[in-house]
Amino acid sequence: MYTNRLITLQLIKMAKKTNKNTWELAPAPESSGHIDLKKQYELFIDGRWVAPKKKKYFATTNPANEKKIANIAYADESDVDLAVAAARKAFDGVWSKIAPSERAKYIYRIARIMQERSRELAVIETMDGGKPIRESRDVDVPLAANHFFYNAGWADKLEYAFPTKRAEPLGVAGQIIPWNFPLLMAAWKIAPALAAGNTVVLKPAETTSLTALKLAEIIEEAGLPPGVVNIVTGHGDTGAAIVNHPDVNKVAFTGSTGVGKIIQNAIAGTNKKATLELGGKSANIIFADAPIDQAVEGIVNGIFFNQGHVCCAGSRLFVQESVAELVIKKLKDRIGTLIVGDPMDKNTDIGAINSKEQLGIINKYIKIGNEEGAEMYQPSCNVPSKGYFCPPTLFTNVAQSSRIVQEEIFGPVLAIQTFRTIDEVIQKANNTPYGLAAGVWTDKGSRIFNLTTKLRAGVIWANTYNKFDPTSPFGGYKESGFGREGGLHGLSAYVKLV
Amino acid sequence: MKRLVIQKTYKIYIGGKFPRTESGRYYKLESNDGSAIANVCLGSRKDVRNSVVAARKAVGGWSGKTAFNRSQILYRIAEMMEGRSEQFIEELIAQGFPKSRAREEVKESIDRVVYYAGWCDKYVQVLGSVNPVASSHFNFSVHEPMGVVGVVPQENSPLLALVSLLMPCIAGGNTAVVLASEKYPLSAITLAEVINSSDVPGGVVNIITGKLTELLKPLSSHMDVNGIVGSGLDEENKMLIQKESVANLKRVFIYNQDWQNEEGKGLYYIADLQEVKTTWHPIENIGGASSSY
Incomplete structure (x- = not known):
């Protein structure tokens, strides 16, 4: 969903660093003039x-x-x-x-x-x-x-x-x-x-x-x-x-x-x-041999697509220890380029939270995450003053038992864990009452088939995430x-x- | 002097072993003329829980066996049943079944096991699909076992109903906790002995005798049971299963079947106890220079 603009956005970011006169994408709002709505x-x-x-x-x-x-x-x-x-x-x-x-x-x-x-x-x-x-x-x-x-x-x-x-x-x-x-x-x-x-x-x-x-x-x-x-x-x-x-x-x-x-x-x-x-609390699993940049796109698409209001959102990220530092750094960089704001703007990546009530639930979980001792990261972004918005949010240092790991948040909040072995990550990924979806990122075909067999979830995305099609059965x-x-x-x- | 016969102690079957009920209780099974047949284990909710633990442990091994191997093992069950068919018939008669019905029940049960033996390595092919998604992905759906399934056959068909529910369950790679007929429990226990000698790994099938009124609730409410399958249950028990299943969203299938006909077997009994899993993977660059075949 975001891939096409990645390079442009990274160029912008570089420009921001080198040039004091930061330049941003001009507003590109879709018009609603042609819409016929009754009172x-x-x-x-x-x-x-x-x-x-x-x-x-x-x-x-x-x-x-x-x-x-x-x-x-x-x-x-x-x-x-x-x-x-x-x-x-x-x-x-x-x-x-x-x-x-x-x-x-x-x-x-x-x-x-x-x-x-x-x-x-x-x-x-x-x-x-x-x-x-x-x-x-x-x-x-x-x-x-x-x-x-x-x-x-x-x-x-x-x-x-x-x-x-x-x-x-x-x-x-x-x-x-x-x-x-x-x-x-x-x-x-x-x-x-x-x-x-x-x-x-x-x-x-x-x-x-x-x-x-x-x-x-x-x-x-x-x-x-x-x-x-x-x-x-x-x-x-x-x-x-x-x-x-x-x-x-x-x-x-x-x-x-x-x-x-x-x-x-x-x-x-x-x-x-x-x-x-x-509901779901789907695992998105990144192995060390995965194409890291694509995986980072998949992580972003997995959890920030539709403000994270997705039952199959990849809300639990598992990164193999040897690449964890790199992946998390790239992820932080990447979400720094996401545009949070007017949903009608064609450049917007993360729109408005659906309701005041839902924003309250998301904020409650962000608070819980902080209280549980997890480490929070949110990029600085200009969130509109009116309306319901939430910046993309990462939590590291979470435990398998953390509430933000166990419970569905239904917002742009990602809980990040690491793992060493395949057995460990299978066990962690399956350790939830839910079983809707999962993502696997690796270059190794046999590993994909191993994981797609062992993960207890109805949809497995391998080297991709959040793909839907009328011909493809969906369910948990x-x-x-x-x-x-x-x-x-x-x-x-x-x-x-x- | 007349030889004293050895009477058999009928026990329950958990994790590939034949323990007595942990509760130490029993109930008397009598024949039509009132003479004692056996002291049967009056299973408890703890037996149910132990069975679920054993069944859960066995899921990985059983579902991980090749479909071909599962097929052979089910066929082996049928072979063993055939060899013991006289015993099955005698036990049914002793419990009050008319002779002809007892024979039918056993014959149909053995044939049903063979029927499902043949499905083990075919249903995935028939039920699965490759889905032509409108993007550059390879996408396929396969059926996978649900996990641990509670099996509750009707009282009056102690072997055929049991086999008709149990076989599609284990043919599909699930493991089972079976509540035997309270009134006619012997067939289930003898079946357990058959299963135990048919290369079915311990824990794949667990069979408890006792009262439905005591066992149905702990089975239906157990958080580590994925589904319940049953037949011929009254409204009250049906309701109980469905209500208790809510806690962990068990899949519940209760059939109106006497199992004595062609409708009593089929692919869809296997399909009911399966989950559908769909896997996506990108396909590299459709329409590249090398694609002109």
Whole structure:
């Protein structure tokens, strides 16, 4: 993500050292002039925009300047009831009945319109969530469209996906998504559900509802039958109403392990199927023979991509002792060049923390790290005075038992440990209740295969990190949740085999 | 003078050994006519915990064996069962099974073991994938064992249900802690003896006899058990397993199956107890001068 600008930035840094007249990149803000946002958003139920029964709304704000963007409908149980009823009606009446090839065509349409409206989606994503426009533009939005495009084609080919079995849809899928990749997570959830013939009630996170509502507009534009996709906005209780609704057949949730457990508990004794995509504390392991400069880029991409608001973030760094000093020095140099600031600026590397609440959590962990005796490093950077920002933060001198090593922070905070032997690092890397992802950096092929076999995590990035693709299954071991999203394996979460 | 028969002490099976329950308790197993068959171990939660420790220890070795080797070992289990089939049948009859059903149960169980023996070195190929990602990476997904799995077969099918749940579990490289049928425990213990003489490393399969009401909770709530698989459980026990599994997000699969048909076996019973792991690696410079083939 950052590679292209590395050399430029290092030149700038050199210039800074040699020249008193420091020069910096001129602001390059993306304009939001072409964006059409309403003052108030209703619920998208049964193909129509309806006001919440209780007429309650909440504000969504831009975390980079704390300004209110719009009012969002706050759905309660009765609204969720309507949405589930609409989804049920659409499932029984249309979606499970029409030819799978027709289903595919609807989903292709969604993908295409998303591509057409990609700039608008990217700008809104950044305004509402705080992520750098470069990431919304180059990662979130194109990947989201690609998920629809990829899954569309499965609709009429399911018999090839599950040999000897017939794949039938589950019914109404209740889907609850987080605020770190709002549109992308909506796509991960909705696309395979629709392809397999399910209908959907989706709730976006309360701080990032806008792109899901824009997606609802796109779905309207694509002419999907009413009720096939319903978007209900709200807070945790809205999500709980979806999970607990007796007519929901499938619950798909991405979020914290804590809430994941509440959901697993809530659906115990029911026949609801669940996919839980939960937290992580992923290890990024650097061996002495690794291409060090590339590895440093991988470390930066692993933990500072999307402000570290990534469930699979490489938040635990393990560096082989013989190169630890060098790697840490290079890492410090590198993060000194990261630009923290206006997410709408195309040069920004680290945007705004998604919410005041999340900034509070990150700061709490930074405090804990310091109190536990770890050594903190933050580069000096001009953080905007308005909005929620956190500089890239490194902790060295941490113990395996440190809370900043064991607990998910979900921010730009990296805990650095060292190791000597392979056995040691495997043990340390696996010593966590989580098991979402891991990174391995080495030039030795046999070592990569050794590690990818022994690391207990659902995604292993070897000599790369934080790569995603619609064809590639994603999901965790252990307390990082169960079920996969993406690829052939992601489909199986939305079908019953008969 | 009539020769006095040697009666067998039925014990539990943990870590490749046959200890008595650490609790020292037992329950009387009687035949239909009320005559005593055996004093069976009334296993305790400590036995469950010891089993999980043994099962965890065995995960690395068992999942690290070649798939081909696991296949041969499962086939060996079937061979041993065949040799002991009369004993299995007699025990079932002694516990009150009709003769014909006892024969069927044993025959189907042996065939099921052979069925899963054949899957050991095939399911990864069938279930795995190379994923055509839209970037210059080689990306593949393979199935890996979940780890330690609790196995809770239904009461009324003491051998076939057990084998139908256990074999896909261990064929896939997992290790197991099995709660034997309370009413018909002998088949499970004899199976343990078979397993013990079939080159299955100690700890891969652990079998405890006792009361479901006592053992199900410690098994389902154990933080070092990765999944629970069961069949024919009532709503109350199903709920108990699912609630207790929340603590460490166990994967729970409870099947409505009597296992006496073709639907009682298949690839997807193996797949349920697997994790999917996806590995990415960059591919050097696609489209270079040498790529024109």
